[in-house]
Amino acid sequence: MEPYAAKGLEPARVILVYRKQLKVLSHRGEHWARTGGRMIHKADSTDELPAVGDWVAARIPETGEALVQAVLPRRSAFVRKVAGGNAVAQVLATNVDTVLVVMGLGRDFSLRRLERLMTLAWESRATPVVVLNKMDLCEDLPELLAEVNGITRGAAVHPVSALTGAGLDPLRGMVGAGKTVVVLGSSGVGKSTLVNQLAGTTLMTGSVRDDGRGRHTTTTRELLILPTGGAVIDTPGLREVQMWAAEGGLAKTFDDIEALATGCKFRDCRHQAEPGCAVKAALEDGTLDEIRFESWLELQREMEWLAKPADTRGRRPESKRRERLGHGK
16 A cells, blocks of 8 residues: 555545445545546456455545545455356455355255355355355255255355344354455345344345245445444345356365366366266266256356357357256356
């Protein structure tokens, strides 16, 4: 920050992004702000522009709008591809210590969506924690817990009821002084209710539609300062969870398959018809679940597509088995 301080700039944290406007928090309080034109012009991609959770260098006048002139280095960032066909990164939150991946124990429950979220969470460099909400409405909790623990690869899993407060004490311990958590998940899983519990305040929450899908209540990403001195970032419901650059996250989420692949006869084995394929052998003897394997293949294909030059990508590959596999994207 020293080079920026010499130019009269102050450190501040981005607490809200709303279209082209920002709100930042400095030692002097909250300020509406905008991103400097030179910074926008120099940015190679949108993921280099200010996002919720960023520490920035800003010129903050006594009155009027602040001007953000630089984003300081990020220690973590949760990034996905924007919804739709454009290969553009979207930064959902930065500088977080813990990613709370929230899934409702109801119609929203999807192991495939959880694998996607966990892949991006591991890639973010923050610590992923799975929160299974609405445990009070779940009749087969032990079975679902066993399934979730089978794919979360060592991440903590907490069944809770955000409505009653049951099971929330471990989560409250994650937002102590100086700590930041981001809450991610689909609409209707109870994210805003969970944030209310953690923040000790009341945000707008919504009911679940008759088809079991949630209504959007949070429409912007916002960082809330808690009485504990910690912070929580609330996010809108994610209707699509599309991959971005996440090779490390994929390897962590599917480390069981990665370990099997090391036993293949050929280093470039595609696990299809090659002789000596350890992955195929595991599929045949039932030690590897076929649906989990197909999920791994699909995420690999998505990242291979993203890695191609823009003019050679063509149509984005889609799994022929998406409906059968129950992927929530």
